[in-house]
Amino acid sequence: MTRTVAFQGESGAYSEIAALNYFSRSIKTLPLPTFPAIFNAVKTGQAAAAVVPIENALAGSVHENYDLLLKYKLPIVGEIILPISHYLLALPGVKIRDIRLVISHPQALQQCADFLNGLQDVRIEPFYDTAGSAKKLVDDQLHDTTAIASREAAEKYGLDILASRIESNHENYTRFLIIQKEPKIPEKGGKTSIVFSFEDAPGALFKSLAVFALRDINLLKIESRPLHGKPFNYYFYLDIEGSINERPAKNALNHLKEIATFLQVLGSYPKSKAK
């Protein structure tokens, strides 16, 4: 049976490329308009898994998805790091000199600012989605407009590539998480993502991190998000080295329960091979 994997955006989106890379080409991908929609698709069984962008090396974390991981309680079972390259796409036959308008997601536009500054007499307009901006060229048959999107979006919509790898900084990666309904915890190794909060006690954050340091468990990432209803109190999202099936991580989490007033494990999963 072919597995369905949900992603946010239109066909040709970077999230879809991440899904096809992670699962091999045999899956069926399901484009959905919003991040809550892809969490819902996994929750209801409409999709077997979803691919969730969580962090970009230039723009930082996708905070909405941190909030949704907490809300939906769907376990993380894997991650994949994808290099992100942007391409300037247009309808076949259109030349750069014909272009009067560039459309794409605001983040893609910003990442290509140096290239765009070199174009003359061209307006720049934000669009809700990179692959969606490529699709729009075809849907509306725009002969004076160009879109910034993936190479895969060019193939998908039969567009010409006018310029390649136009991002200012080529060290551009996005980390995607794979979520499913059931956890798939490795016996050992990998990483574990958790979220916790505590009453506003002095030193509580330090003590929370000490439970890992005292057991030589490496911290890979920390992220804070506001705790709704309690202004300027935070949830802390932490990635630590190792699986919760291993004794040190188990002990550390038991220790953390003594300090935190709330603790949830978001998943233990193998680390991405790429980087």
Add this chain to the structure above:
Amino acid sequence: MTRTVAFQGESGAYSEIAALNYFSRSIKTLPLPTFPAIFNAVKTGQAAAAVVPIENALAGSVHENYDLLLKYKLPIVGEIILPISHYLLALPGVKIRDIRLVISHPQALQQCADFLNGLQDVRIEPFYDTAGSAKKLVDDQLHDTTAIASREAAEKYGLDILASRIESNHENYTRFLIIQKEPKIPEKGGKTSIVFSFEDAPGALFKSLAVFALRDINLLKIESRPLHGKPFNYYFYLDIEGSINERPAKNALNHLKEIATFLQVLGSYPKSKAK
């Protein structure tokens, strides 16, 4: 001489209200279109100070401004916490039943989602700015459109208030920072904001926080931002209790220099009285 204080947005923006509350009414406020523009205004002397939103209790941190504090090196000299309430505004005489379109900043629209769901046959469209959406009603004389903005924007543009405090969660606060060209460090008390990074050594984050814990210095906030050019390495932004004029904080920062490869003090300043 009247001091000029820059803020991002149109007249009537929450940032302008924060400026007037912080400095008293005697200042001259200077509306500018972007966050870099307000940092630039202080740098060039066009404004004596600027008011910078840094954190909202519901939406989280304004990450662009963390990056700009690092880039412009303009010291933080104060902070103010402002309760945020949203109002539904329309041209005089317009009734709720006439409304076909609601415009505002996406964050304000999201914060009023429950109220908006109760309206029938109404389209919702994101706008770049809350006060700007109020101004647009007047500029374009829109009789079938309503804007979500502050009470002050209603006064400013002569609009009627159709509904008050329509945000779903009333525990809605924004913390603003005041930046100037010269630091104004309190002799004692207040808080200090710093940013630092380190080579990817195991335990370095824990050791960095230990320099404060070992001296009983309270951590008030931690925030991580990507370090450009080094994928998945981070700058850490930290708020700690006390002024860098005090011995424990001075010692802690000297200790932190042994661990961090980069350290910058963003400012020592009195804590906001409101909350």
